[in-house]
Amino acid sequence: MSKVHVKLKINDQEMEGLCEPRTLLVHFLRENLSLTGTHIGCETTHCGACTVDLNGKSVKSCTMLAVQAQGANVTTIEGMANADGTMGALQEGFRQMHGLQCGYCTPGMIVRAHRLLQENPNPTEEEIRFGIAGNLCRCTGYQNIVKAIQHAAAKLRGEEFLEAAE
Amino acid sequence: MNDMSPNKAEREAKLEGMGCKRKRVEDARFTQGKGNYVDDIKLPGMLFGDFVRSPHAHARIKGINIKKAMKVPGVLAVLTATELKGVNLAWMPTLAGDVQMVLADGKVLFQNQEVAFVVATDRYAAADGVEAVEVDYEALPVLVDPFQAMVKGAPVLREDIKDKTEGAHGKRKHYNHIFEWTVGDKDLTDAAFRKADVTIKELISYHRTHPSPLETCQAVASFDKIKGELTVWGTFQAPHVIRTVASLISTIPEHKIHVISPDVGGGFGNKVGAYPGYICAIVASIVTGKPVKWVEDRIENLTATSFARDYHMTAEIAATKEGKVQGLRVHVLADHGAFDACADPSKWPAGFFNIVTGSYDFPVAHVAVDGVYTNKAPGGVAYRCSFRVTEAAYCIERAMDILAQKLKMDPAELRMKNFIRREQFPYQSALGWEYDSGDYHTAMKQAMEKIDYQRLRAEQKRKQADFKAGKTREIMGIGVSFFTEIVGAGPSRNCDILGIAMFDSCEIRVHPTGSAIARVGTKSTGQGHETTWAQIIATEIGIPSADVMVEEGNTDTAPYGLGTYGSRSTPVAGAAIAMAARKIKAKAQMIAAYMLEVHEDDLQFDIDGFRVKGLPEKFKSMKEIAWAAYHSVPPGMEPGLEAVSYYDPPNMTYPFGAYFCVMDIDVDTGVYKIKRFYALDDCGTRINPMIIEGQVHGGLTEAFAIAMGQEIRYDAGGNVLTGSFMDFFMPTAVETPHWETDHTVTPSPHHPIGAKGVGESPNVGGVPAFSNAVNDAFGFLGSTHIQMPHDYWRNWEAAKSLGLVK
Numbered sequence: 001m002s003k004v005h006v007k008l009k010i011n012d013q014e015m016e017g018l019c020e021p022r023t024l025l026v027h028f029l030r031e032n033l034s035l036t037g038t039h040i041g042c043e044t045t046h047c048g049a050c051t052v053d054l055n056g057k058s059v060k061s062c063t064m065l066a067v068q069a070q071g072a073n074v075t076t077i078e079g080m081a082n083a084d085g086t087m088g089a090l091q092e093g094f095r096q097m098h099g100l101q102c103g104y105c106t107p108g109m110i111v112r113a114h115r116l117l118q119e120n121p122n123p124t125e126e127e128i129r130f131g132i133a134g135n136l137c138r139c140t141g142y143q144n145i146v147k148a149i150q151h152a153a154a155k156l157r158g159e160e161f162l163e164a165a166e
Numbered sequence: 167m168n169d170m171s172p173n174k175a176e177r178e179a180k181l182e183g184m185g186c187k188r189k190r191v192e193d194a195r196f197t198q199g200k201g202n203y204v205d206d207i208k209l210p211g212m213l214f215g216d217f218v219r220s221p222h223a224h225a226r227i228k229g230i231n232i233k234k235a236m237k238v239p240g241v242l243a244v245l246t247a248t249e250l251k252g253v254n255l256a257w258m259p260t261l262a263g264d265v266q267m268v269l270a271d272g273k274v275l276f277q278n279q280e281v282a283f284v285v286a287t288d289r290y291a292a293a294d295g296v297e298a299v300e301v302d303y304e305a306l307p308v309l310v311d312p313f314q315a316m317v318k319g320a321p322v323l324r325e326d327i328k329d330k331t332e333g334a335h336g337k338r339k340h341y342n343h344i345f346e347w348t349v350g351d352k353d354l355t356d357a358a359f360r361k362a363d364v365t366i367k368e369l370i371s372y373h374r375t376h377p378s379p380l381e382t383c384q385a386v387a388s389f390d391k392i393k394g395e396l397t398v399w400g401t402f403q404a405p406h407v408i409r410t411v412a413s414l415i416s417t418i419p420e421h422k423i424h425v426i427s428p429d430v431g432g433g434f435g436n437k438v439g440a441y442p443g444y445i446c447a448i449v450a451s452i453v454t455g456k457p458v459k460w461v462e463d464r465i466e467n468l469t470a471t472s473f474a475r476d477y478h479m480t481a482e483i484a485a486t487k488e489g490k491v492q493g494l495r496v497h498v499l500a501d502h503g504a505f506d507a508c509a510d511p512s513k514w515p516a517g518f519f520n521i522v523t524g525s526y527d528f529p530v531a532h533v534a535v536d537g538v539y540t541n542k543a544p545g546g547v548a549y550r551c552s553f554r555v556t557e558a559a560y561c562i563e564r565a566m567d568i569l570a571q572k573l574k575m576d577p578a579e580l581r582m583k584n585f586i587r588r589e590q591f592p593y594q595s596a597l598g599w600e601y602d603s604g605d606y607h608t609a610m611k612q613a614m615e616k617i618d619y620q621r622l623r624a625e626q627k628r629k630q631a632d633f634k635a636g637k638t639r640e641i642m643g644i645g646v647s648f649f650t651e652i653v654g655a656g657p658s659r660n661c662d663i664l665g666i667a668m669f670d671s672c673e674i675r676v677h678p679t680g681s682a683i684a685r686v687g688t689k690s691t692g693q694g695h696e697t698t699w700a701q702i703i704a705t706e707i708g709i710p711s712a713d714v715m716v717e718e719g720n721t722d723t724a725p726y727g728l729g730t731y732g733s734r735s736t737p738v739a740g741a742a743i744a745m746a747a748r749k750i751k752a753k754a755q756m757i758a759a760y761m762l763e764v765h766e767d768d769l770q771f772d773i774d775g776f777r778v779k780g781l782p783e784k785f786k787s788m789k790e791i792a793w794a795a796y797h798s799v800p801p802g803m804e805p806g807l808e809a810v811s812y813y814d815p816p817n818m819t820y821p822f823g824a825y826f827c828v829m830d831i832d833v834d835t836g837v838y839k840i841k842r843f844y845a846l847d848d849c850g851t852r853i854n855p856m857i858i859e860g861q862v863h864g865g866l867t868e869a870f871a872i873a874m875g876q877e878i879r880y881d882a883g884g885n886v887l888t889g890s891f892m893d894f895f896m897p898t899a900v901e902t903p904h905w906e907t908d909h910t911v912t913p914s915p916h917h918p919i920g921a922k923g924v925g926e927s928p929n930v931g932g933v934p935a936f937s938n939a940v941n942d943a944f945g946f947l948g949s950t951h952i953q954m955p956h957d958y959w960r961n962w963e964a965a966k967s968l969g970l971v972k
Contacts, residue, residue: 001239020290027289036206037199039431041380042464046891049380077199091197095189098860102692103196104380104431110197129899136891138380138432139692141863142899165187165856166863166907 008072010035011079019066025059026050028066029076037077037107041136048135051108052076058115060134077107080114089152090114098165099148101139109135113149121157123149177773182712183705184919187856190697192690201429204384207399209457212386213242215450216292217443217466218282218299220274223310223541223884224321225303227270230282235298240291243453244299245283245446247271253452255445258415261438261663262515263334264344264506265326266544268442273306275323275504276543277884278469283446285458308541308884309342312478312501315538316340323504323539334506335515344506344537347516350597355532358493362484366572368951370564372557372933374476374501374542374878376894377549379691381431382467387447388457396451397424400444402719403437403689404729407663409721411440414664416448427719433691434868435547438509438731441471468894469886472509473542473878474549476501477557481565489573491584494531494596496522496561500546502537508546509731510553511661511668517553518652518818520597524562525606525650525822526584531596541884550868550929552653552732559649563934564941564951567646571945577646577938578619582610585648592915599652601820602914602922605848609910610648613824613846616908619644622828630946639834643943645827647935653923654737654819663728669814670739671725672746674703676807678796680789681713684746687727688739689719693861693925695735698853699743702919706747707754708774708788725810733821733923736853737914742813744918749809753795757807758786760800819914819922823847825935831943833970836962838874838940840903845931850913850922859907862928866905869932871897873940875957895957944968 006028007016017032029035029052041049043062050062053075080088090110093099100106109132116123116131123131128146137145144165154161182188195201232244247269250256257265270281284295307321314320320342322328328341335345359365385400396418402408405427413420430437447460462471477498484493500516502508510517516535523531548554566584570577585606586593593601614620622644629642658667671687684703688695695718700711718724727739751771758776759766762784769776775787786794795807828842845862852858875895879887888894913920933954940956941949944964952964965971 022290030206031208031288034208035199036203037201039203039381040205041382041431042891044464044890044892046896047380047464077197081198087194087197094197095193098190098856100193100196101694101860101864102380102432103192103201103429104203106196107199129902133898133900136380136896136898138378138434138868138896139864140860141865141867141905142902143863143905144860146899166859166905 004067006066006070008069008074010074011076021065021067023066024062025064025066025069026061029061035076035078039104039107041104046136048112049105049108051112051135053111053115058112075111077111080110089155093148093152093155097144097148097151099140099145105135105137109137109145113152117153117156122153174773181704181708181710181774182701184701184853186854188697188701188711188854190694192694192696203381203429203431204386204399204401205461207386209386209388212457212459213285213287213454214289214292215283215285215447215458215460216289216296217280218284218296218301219278220270220281221277222274222303222305223277223308224275224306226273226306228302228304231300232282234300235284235295238291238295238298240287241284241295243285243450244295245269245449250449253449255415255449258440258445260505260507262506262508262510263512266505266507268445276541277886278466280442283450285450285454310540310542310880310882310884312499312538312540315342315540323541342539344502344539345515346534346536348534349520350532351530352532354530355493355495358530359482359484359495362492363487364485364572365482366565366568367480367482368565368568370479370481370561370951371953372475372477372479372560373954374473375549375872375876376468376473376878377434377436377547378468378894379432379434379436382462382464383437383441383443383471384461385444385447386457386459387451389451391455395422395424396448397426398444398448399426399428401430401437402427403433403691403731405689405719405721406687406726407666407729408440410666412448425721427689430689430691433730434550435474435509435731436472437691438547439472439507464891465889468878469889470543472545472547473503474545474547475557479557479561481561483565483569485569489575489580489583491526491528494523494528496533498535500535500537501540501542502546503540503542503544505544506537507544509548511655512663513660514553517548517555519554519558521555521599521650521652522558522562523595523597524559525586525648527586527590528596533597542880548732550865551926552651552655555651556930556933559930560934560937563647563649564937567938567941568950571950578610578614581646581648582607600817601650602817602916603912604650604820604822605910605912606648606822609822609846609848610824612910613826613844613908617826617842617844640830640832641943643829643831643939645829645935645937645939645942647825647931647938649931649934650820650822651927651930652818652820653733653926654815655732655734656818657816658814666728667814668728669812670727670742671810671812672739672742673725673810674746674750674808676709676750676792676795678793680709680792682709683715683717684743685717685724686739686743687725688730688735691730693730693735694857698857701853702740702743703747706744707751733926736921736923737819737917738813738815740921741815741918742811745813746809746811749811750807753807754788754791756803757791757794757799761786761794816916819850819917821847821849821922821924821927823927823931825931827935827939829939829943831940831961833965836958836960836965838961843903844906844908845928846908846910847924847927848910848912849924849927850911850917851920852911853921858924861925862907863905865926865928866932867897867902869929870903870936871895873933873936873954873956875955877955
C-alpha cells in the first residue's frame with residue numbers, strides 16, 4: 001500500500017512520518033513516532049485511554065486516521081510536563097491525590113482533564129465527573145481522580161487544595 | 167548518632183514505614199507517559215500475530231485454506247492446529263487439569279475461538295491476512311444453558327474425552343460433566359434440616375461476567391536460535407509460573423526461558439492463566455526466527471480470554487424460629503465453558519467456595535458443586551476475588567437476607583445473632599477452614615452507628631407507606647452485607663499450582679551506603695507494590711522506604727514466586743518480605759554488637775538502628791551497620807548484608823467487612839439511584855491507608871458494575887451479545903457512586919506483620935450489598951429473590967412481574 005507523508009506539530013515540536021492512509025492516529029503516534037504514552041484500551045472509542053488534544057479539542061486517537069491529523073497541533077501526555085521538565089499541575093495532582101493505580105488510563109485521563117480545565121478552570125465535582133465520562137478507569141472508582149483534577153485546578157488558579165486523598 | 171539525633175517522631179517520619187500514606191513511587195512514570203507496558207515494546211524486525219476466530223459457537227471444521235492469506239502483502243506465516251501438532255502444541259494443559267485447544271483441532275467449541283494465527287510484518291497486514299483465511303465450517307447443535315448440559319441427548323461437546331468416566335477431579339457423570347466436588351457432612355446436615363423450625367431454599371445465580379482490565383492480554387515472544395533462549399514479555403500476573411509452564415510444554419529448559427512482566431495495566435484475574443495467544447506468539451517466533459507480538463483487542467478480550475463467575479447456586483438454610491442458623495446446604499451448577507481453564511489451586515476445582523458459611527456459626531453444612539461444559543468461552547477466573555469467594559459470599563449474604571425476610575426479622579439483627587463470636591477464634595468452620603481472627607460484632611456495630619441504621623429503616627418504613635398510599639413511585643432498599651473472605655493462598659499442605667507449592671518470596675540486598683534493593687515473587691498490576699513493599703522493609707530494618715528499590719516481574723532476577731491474585735501478595739509475599747528483613751536485622755544486630763563491643767543481647771532495635779540497653783548514647787544506625795557489613799564484620803562472619811525468604815504461610819488470612827448500600831428505585835422506569843454506600847473493611851494491619859482506600863474505591867466500583875449490569879450474555883445460538891464496551895457495562899465517573907470508607911483493625915495472628923490483604927474485599931462484599939439493596943427494596947411487595955444483574959430493564963421487569971406497572 002502506498003504511503004502518505006504526515007506532518008504535524010506534537011507537543012510544540014514539528015514531527016513527521018510515512019504511513020498508510022488507513023493508519024490510525026494512535027498507531028502513528030505510538031509506532032511511527034514512538035510516543036507510547038498514549039494507550040489503546042478498546043479500539044472502539046469507548047474507553048478514552050487514547051485521548052490526545054488536537055487543535056484544542058479532546059480527541060480519541062483510535063478513531064481518527066493519521067492523515068486526518070495532517071498539519072494539526074497535537075498535545076499528548078508527553079507534553080503535559082512544565083517547561084522546566086517538572087511535573088505539570090495535573091500530573092502532580094494525580095500523584096498527590098492517588099488518582100491512579102495501574103496507570104493505563106492515566107495519560108488519556110490527564111490529557112482530557114487538561115482540556116476540561118482550559119474550558120472550565122473552576123469545575124464542580126459534577127462537572128468534572130461529566131467532563132471525564134468519556135474516559136474509563138478500572139482501578140480507582142474515579143473518586144480520587146476527581147480530587148486530583150480539583151487539586152490541579154486549584155493550583156492553576158493559584159489556590160491551595162486542602163483536602164486529602166480519600 | 168547520639169543526643170544530637172532528631173527526635174523519635176522525626177526519625178519515624180523519615181522512614182515512611184508501615185501505616186503512613188506514602189505517595190506512590192510508580193506515579194512519576196505513569197503520569198508522564200513513561201510507563202513500559204507490553205505493547206510499548208518494540209524490537210528490531212518484530213512481527214505481529216493476529217487470530218482468525220470462529221463465528222460459530224459449535225461447528226466442525228471441514229477445511230482451512232490459507233493460500234489467499236499467504237499472498238497478502240506482509241503475511242509471512244499462518245499457523246493452524248496442523249502446524250502446532252508438529253511441535254506437540256495443538257492442545258495445552260489448563261491449570262484445572264483439563265486440556266484446551268490452542269488452535270481449533272477439528273472443531274470449534276465457542277464463538278471467537280482461536281482457529282488460525284496469521285503472522286505478518288505489522289498489525290494491519292496481519293488483519294488483512296486474517297480476512298483472507300478461508301475456513302469451511304459445518305454448524306453443530308449449540309449448548310448454552312448449563313442446566314441442559316447433562317440431559318439425555320445433549321450435544322456432545324468434548325469428543326476428545328467423551329468416553330472418559332474419570333476426570334482430573336474424580337468421576338464424571340455425563341459426557342458434558344467435568345467434576346463433582348463435595349465437602350461437609352451430608353447426613354448431619356440433612357438431619358439438621360429435618361429438625362428445623364424454618365427452612366429457606368432459593369436458586370441464586372451469579373451471572374457470567376469478565377474482569378476486563380483496561381489493558382488487554384498481550385505478549386512479545388523472541389526466540390534466539392543461536393543461544394536456544396526464549397524471552398517472553400507479557401501481561402502476566404504470575405510470570406514465574408508462566409516460565410515453568412512454558413518450559414514444561416515447549417521442552418526448552420527453564421533456565422533458557424526469560425519471562426518478563428513489565429508494567430501491567432490492570433489484571434483482576436484476567437492475566438493469571440496461559441492463553442493461546444502466548445503459545446502462538448512463541449511458536450511463531452521459533453518458526454520465523456523473529457520476535458512476534460500478539461495484542462488482544464477488546465472484543466477478543468471480552469469473548470475469548472477468561473470469563474468469571476457463571477455459578478448457579480441453590481442455597482438452603484435451616485434455622486430455629488428465633489433465627490439461629492442450624493445448617494446450610496448448597497448445590498452449585500458451575501458453567502465452565504468449553505474447557506475447564508479455571509485458575510484455581512490444583513486441588514480445588516471449585517476454588518475456596520467452601521467459605522460459603524461466611525461469617526456465621528453454622529454447626530453443620532454440606533456443599534456439592536457440579537462443573538459442566540457448554541459452548542462458551544473457557545475460564546472461570548477469580549475476578550478481583552480469591553478463588554470462587556465472591557460467589558460464596560454472594561450466596562450466603564443473599565440467603566441470609568431471604569431467611570430474615572421469612573422470619574420477619576431485620577437482616578442486620580439476624581446477622582448479629584449468628585456471627586462467630588470474637589472468643590471463638592481461631593474458628594473451625596463446618597466446611598473445613600480455620601478462620602484466623604475476627605471481631606464481627608464490633609465491626610457491625612460501628613458500621614450500623616456510622617450509617618445510622620435505625621434512622622434509615624424508619625425512613626424506609628415511611629417511604630413504603632407513601633408508596634402503598636400512592637404518594638410516590640419510588641421504593642427504597644437498604645442492602646446489608648457482612649462478608650468473610652479467605653485469601654492468601656496458601657499453605658503448601660493444601661495449595662499448589664501444577665504441583666508447585668503456593669509460597670512466595672523476597673530477596674533483599676542492602677548496599678554498602680545503606681540503600682537497598684528488594685526483589686519479590688509477586689507482580690503489581692496497579693496495587694503499588696513498589697511503594698508498599700518498601701514500607702514494610704523500612705519499618706522492619708530502619709532503612710527509609712525512599713532508599714529501597716522494589717523490583718518484580720523479571721524471572722531472571724526475582725526469586726521464584728507464585729504471583730499476584732487472590733489477594734495473596736500481602737498475606738504471602740508481604741510475610742516473605744518481613745521475614746527476609748528480619749534475617750537482615752539479625753545479622754545487622756551481630757555486626758552492631760561487634761562495632762559497639764557489647765553482646766548482641768545487650769542491644770535493642772530503635773527505629774533506624776541498634777542502641778545499647780541502658781546506654782542510649784551508644785547507637786549504630788543501619789547506614790553505619792551497612793557500611794560495616796562490607797568492611798569490618800565480626801571474625802568468622804561472611805561479609806555482605808542480604809537475605810532471601812521463601813514463605814510458606816501456616817494458614818490463609820480471613821479479611822472481613824460490613825457494607826451498606828442505600829438505594830432508591832423508580833418502579834415505572836427501573837432507574838435506580840445509589841443514595842449512599844458505606845464500606846467498613848478489616849484487613850488486619852494496614853500498610854498504606856491511602857492505597858487501601860484506593861483499592862476499596864476501585865473494588866466497589868467493580869462490584870457496582872457487576873451487580874448493576876455488567877454481564878457476558880449469550881443468545882441461544884451461542885453468540886456473545888455483550889462483546890464491546892458499548893454493551894458490556896463499564897461505569898463512568900457519572901454513574902459511579904461516592905464511596906464512604908471506614909475500618910477496624912483485627913491483625914492476623916499468624917502473619918509476621920498481622921496483615922490480611924484487602925484488594926478484593928470490596929468486590930466480594932460489594933456485590934451482595936448492591937443486590938441485597940435491590941431485593942430489600944422490592945421485598946415488602948412480595949418478592950423474595952431477583953436475579954442479578956440489576957440493570958434498569960431488569961428492575962422494571964421485576965416491578966412488572968409484581969404487578970406494579972402495566
